[in-house]
Amino acid sequence: MRFEHHLFVCENRRDPADPRGSCAARGGEAVRAALKAEMKRRGLEATTRVNAAGCLDACADGPTVVVYPEGVWYGGVKPEDAAEIVESHLVRGHPVERLRIKRFR
């Protein structure tokens, strides 16, 4: 396997008038930047990949992050959550329960 973990961060942007909103408008780009910075700080870049994604079809829960291979979905993620996701989930193997999207569990 190329990477131990692969994170997809929704950065989809919709017209501000669209009632669905979008993860970009809720800060998805800053979330991806924070996750990437945390990976770099910990030297995990060789084993973990963080990619921008289009709409992951969980718009109401955004900003949305999905972690594979586990298929764990996080919603309402903020940049300040990045360190906890990396430490708890990626390093210690314990998903951050408080951030999981309940309907996808």
Ligand code: FES
């Ligand atoms: S806009 Fe992010 S999940 Fe749809």
